[in-house]
Amino acid sequence: MKIHKEGRKILFFTLLILVVLNLLLYNFNAENGTFNKVFSAVSAVLFLLILQFFRSPYRTLLLHDDLIIAPADGKVVVIEEVEEPEYFKDKRKQISIFMSPINVHITRNPVSGIVKYFKYHPGNYFVAWHPKSSTQNERTTVVVESTAGPEVLFRQIAGAMARRIVWYVNEGDEVSQGEEFGFIKFGSRVDIFVPLDTEIKAELGQKTKGGQTVIAQLKTPPPTIFG
Incomplete structure (x- = not known):
């Protein structure tokens, strides 16, 4: 370590x-x-x-194109179908991981691919499990066009104790699953938004390890047949 x-x-x-x-x-x-x-x-x-x-801590990363790997250590506190208003502007499945002050606060890319969208939002510091935290707290939004095809949105959200979000990605970057994309100092949460046909592997209350725990599996598009 x-x-x-x-x-x-x-x-x-x-x-x-x-x-x-x-x-x-x-x-x-x-x-x-x-x-x-x-x-x-x-x-x-x-x-x-x-x-x-x-x-x-040193981690042996789990790498697989169609799997979504937990972006952070913590506990799964939300699994639900919601309207994502910032980028997709339609219904998506949301998985949220709450990071307590005793968790490792490194945030990792849940998929490999190309960063299609990035935005930093200044904001408030509601406790991380507050319903308004995902839309009103200080946060970053990252959208990656995954190697498997579908776009995946993930969001760092500051909590009541977190006063600084750090990120290492920008639009156009090529990112690799499991690599660090940021850090949140002193308590926080990460939201992941995936297509509705994604198979959720995580369960409410499940403990996660960033870069290792499988939380979902993307439905890959069928191959294109030429000729």
Whole structure:
């Protein structure tokens, strides 16, 4: 396991501030040894919590053109047929994965293909499971024309704790299944929108691992016959 690049600067400055505060306490509040020890213990726990948030575990990725792989670690909280108003403007199947603060917060491409659409939306910070979060929170929308044929839309959504979404893709990019397409800092959710004829493999409440858990299978178009 390694530390994700998005966390290195935060971890460095957090450690620096905690060390300075502890040194100041031990130098100017030496008579209150019990308080100093408690503060040191709290500092260590805080640093370890932030450290685990930015962990980047090694993964053996599952790659298959017609499979949709979970874009994030978390729990499936929504599987339903909805109207997708931003890009498709018609009915799609939606699968949503909630990422708690203890989950790995790397987001991965659920399919391989070409990025046909990308847009960043500033917004609010409702809790990630709030119904309005998918349309009113800070978010990014990515649409990939998959190698299998159908277009797949996936959306990073900031939560109440998340205050920054990071993305690494742009329109026209060729992306590979399982590779990182972004990172969401401190609590969030990812929505995936697929065609109605897609076979959903995930179940409500299921725990997912980004890059490994199969959540759906696309219906591939029949081959074109020439002659």
